[in-house]
Amino acid sequence: MITASAPRRAAGQTRGRPSRPPAPTWLSSPLARQIKAPVICIGLTLLVWQVVCSLSGSAFPGPIQVVTQTWTPYISKPFYDDGGTAKGMGWQILISLQRVAIGYSLAAVVGIAAGMALGLNGFIRKGFDPMIQVLRTVPPLAWLPISLLLFQQADLAAIFVIFITAVWPIVINTAVGIQEIPQDYTNVARVLRLSKRAYIREIVIPSTVPYVFTGLRIAIGLAWLAIVAAEMLKADGGIGYFIWDAYNAGGDSSTSQIILAIVYVGIVGLILDRLIAYIGSRLNTGAH
Amino acid sequence: MHLSVSGVSKTFGSGSKAKHVLEDINLELDSGEFVALVGSSGSGKSTVMRLVAGLELPSSGTITVDGQPVKGPGSDRGMVFQKYSLYPWLSAAENVAFGMQLQGRPKREVNERTAYFLEVVGLSDAGRRLPRELSGGMQQRVAIARALAADPKVLLLDEPFGALDLQIRETMQEFLYQLWERTGLTALLITHDVEEALLLAQRVHIMAPRPGRIVRTVEGKLDRRDLSFLRLSAPFLELREELANYLRVLDSTMG
Numbered sequence: 077m078i079t080a081s082a083p084r085r086a087a088g089q090t091r092g093r094p095s096r097p098p099a100p101t102w103l104s105s106p107l108a109r110q111i112k113a114p115v116i117c118i119g120l121t122l123l124v125w126q127v128v129c130s131l132s133g134s135a136f137p138g139p140i141q142v143v144t145q146t147w148t149p150y151i152s153k154p155f156y157d158d159g160g161t162a163k164g165m166g167w168q169i170l171i172s173l174q175r176v177a178i179g180y181s182l183a184a185v186v187g188i189a190a191g192m193a194l195g196l197n198g199f200i201r202k203g204f205d206p207m208i209q210v211l212r213t214v215p216p217l218a219w220l221p222i223s224l225l226l227f228q229q230a231d232l233a234a235i236f237v238i239f240i241t242a243v244w245p246i247v248i249n250t251a252v253g254i255q256e257i258p259q260d261y262t263n264v265a266r267v268l269r270l271s272k273r274a275y276i277r278e279i280v281i282p283s284t285v286p287y288v289f290t291g292l293r294i295a296i297g298l299a300w301l302a303i304v305a306a307e308m309l310k311a312d313g314g315i316g317y318f319i320w321d322a323y324n325a326g327g328d329s330s331t332s333q334i335i336l337a338i339v340y341v342g343i344v345g346l347i348l349d350r351l352i353a354y355i356g357s358r359l360n361t362g363a364h
Numbered sequence: 365m366h367l368s369v370s371g372v373s374k375t376f377g378s379g380s381k382a383k384h385v386l387e388d389i390n391l392e393l394d395s396g397e398f399v400a401l402v403g404s405s406g407s408g409k410s411t412v413m414r415l416v417a418g419l420e421l422p423s424s425g426t427i428t429v430d431g432q433p434v435k436g437p438g439s440d441r442g443m444v445f446q447k448y449s450l451y452p453w454l455s456a457a458e459n460v461a462f463g464m465q466l467q468g469r470p471k472r473e474v475n476e477r478t479a480y481f482l483e484v485v486g487l488s489d490a491g492r493r494l495p496r497e498l499s500g501g502m503q504q505r506v507a508i509a510r511a512l513a514a515d516p517k518v519l520l521l522d523e524p525f526g527a528l529d530l531q532i533r534e535t536m537q538e539f540l541y542q543l544w545e546r547t548g549l550t551a552l553l554i555t556h557d558v559e560e561a562l563l564l565a566q567r568v569h570i571m572a573p574r575p576g577r578i579v580r581t582v583e584g585k586l587d588r589r590d591l592s593f594l595r596l597s598a599p600f601l602e603l604r605e606e607l608a609n610y611l612r613v614l615d616s617t618m619g
Binding site for chain 1: 417418419436437438439441442443445446447449451452453462463466467514
């Protein structure tokens with residue numbers, strides 16, 4: 077996200093350029109200044125999109141059609157429920173989020189524990205490192221067939237895909253964080269004769285927190301990416317399912333529904349990323 | 365308190381890769397003394413410190429504190445490192461209290477001692493601040509307070525001001541000297557800075573590299589009533605120049 081603090085030059089404007097009439101106050105408010113650039117640029121993008129679609133005479137909807145075609149029920153009623161999988165997009169997103177929450181939580185618990193074991197024990201690290209390096213590069217969807225075979229159920233399979241996708245960055249960053257603990261921290265601990273438990277509690281955990289959150293943040297992005305893809309292939313409900321269902325329906329407004337869903341997916345992904353970053357900054361221990 | 369290092373050698377590795385770092389190191393330290401080890405990098409002076417601290421064990425020879433052989437780190441030897449040794453997630457006061465809490469002292473005593481030692485190092489007002497909010501010199505003072513708070517018999521200082529700017533270093537040297545005078549602590553200082561060693565220590569051991577060994581010992585009988593004056597006085601400058609030359613010659617012949 078591009079953010080900039082608005083320069084304080086209200087005084088300078090009136091003094092430095094007397095010939096210019098003062099701008100309306102709402103235009104010079106800090107908020108207006110901050111959102112000015114994004115509003116203009118997004119507006120221009122939408123305009124170009126609309127103009128290209130109208131001029132080319134293609135069936136692909138411009139932004140205006142996207143909104144008008146999906147307004148009822150997808151935008152106006154995000155939480156309608158007609159039974160089965162015919163649900164509002166709010167519900168679909170919540171279904172996806174629930175799967176992510178379960179898979180991601182498991183990945184966090186297992187990933188941090190495994191990362192600590194790897195970071196603290198050289199034998200375990202050397203032993204498992206080659207395996208981790210190979211497995212972490214496997215694309216999320218490659219796990220889906222084996223996951224379906226293993227769990228025989230779409231929901232569990234999707235959760236497993238989330239887990240196996242999200243766990244690697246957490247493991248790796250936690251392990252690196254532990255290895256990066258400055259030698260002097262450890263020396264002080266030794267001079268104070270900390271027990272292994274106190275060492276982990278007082279030194280290892282606080283100095284590793286920033287690394288863990290780097291891993292958690294990468295992982296939430298991957299998890300959200302994986303759930304949408306997994307639901308498109310095999311799921312009952314969820315935002316990925318919604319996109320694929322709209323595509324298969326092939327109705328007049330299908331494209332608009334897909335575009336709207338993509339916007340929602342993007343916004344939710346951004347919110348998830350910000351949320352983890354926010355928690356991380358609140359817990360920031362200032363280590364390293 | 366009596367610290368004795370006698371006939372200590374240290375070799376890292378073995379066989380053809382063996383690196384002989386220290387050869388027959390002997391030094392003594394009594395209560396209230398301030399002793400310095402000076403040498404260029406590679407002279408093994410930091411290894412001597414790590415051995416005394418118990419972070420490493422000697423290959424041969426013995427190190428004893430009050431007759432008890434050193435077998436590992438212990439709270440009778442407080443240590444101040446060059447940098448990065450305060451825990452950044454703890455405030456200055458929490459850093460000072462850290463070791464005492466683990467020693468199992470009562471909470472009230474910990475609080476009192478923390479306040480006392482922060483005052484000793486002149487940082488009573490900075491207790492709540494995090495290390496990153498403190499200057500380098502202040503951070504090192506917190507580190508000294510932390511080491512002192514554990515009530516060590518001897519304070520081991522490993523290039524404590526090496527990472528500081530020259531001006532701050534001079535202020536810190538004067539601070540440390542006054543602290544030593546005031547509290548009667550016992551200190552072993554490692555430094556590459558001849559001036560720093562001569563200024564603070566009553567006895568300076570000079571180390572030569574490859575293998576690290578003590579080649580000369582200087583008993584600095586100087587008038588230390590005013591350190592900034594002493595820094596510029598003729599006998600001090602003469603001695604400093606002589607030793608600096610001596611170290612240079614050692615380095616060029618040994619290197």
